[in-house]
Amino acid sequence: MTPVLWTAMLIAFGCFALAMLLTMLRLFKGPSAQDRVLALDYLTVNALLLMLVLGMRHHSSMYFEAALLVAMLGFITSMALARFLLRGEIIE
Template sequence: MSGLLAYAVLASLFIFAIAMGLALIRVFRGPSAQDRVLALDYLYILGMLMMLVLGIRYASDTYFEGALLIALFGFVGSFALAKFLLRGEVIE
């Protein structure tokens, strides 16, 4: 890995970590349930992006598979939470 790519990976991981901290603040202090759900959605997206960057850094396919699983489960979880907030029940 070249020096520039190594610095870019470290910088992006640092920025993603800061964004995760800000999203956690929104999860705990969100004024409404919808804000909390959006913050959780943002957290899983940031987690997926961090896994992708780590996959680039370590040149491992395992990180990419983990990112795919995070994306799938995050989408299903967001859908279930949105449906619960809309109707008050997940399973009809």
């Protein structure tokens, strides 16, 4: 791996970690439930991207499979929370 790519991955890792910290602040402090749902969705996207960077850094495909599971779980979670906020119930 070239030093430029190694440095770019390190910078990306730091940026995604900082974005996750700021998103967690919005998740705990958010003024409304909609802000919290969006923060949770953004947190899953950042976790997904962080896993992809780790997978590229360690040359392992396990991180990519875990990122796929996080993406599916994040989609289902945000759909369920959005339905709960709109209707007040998840299962009809």
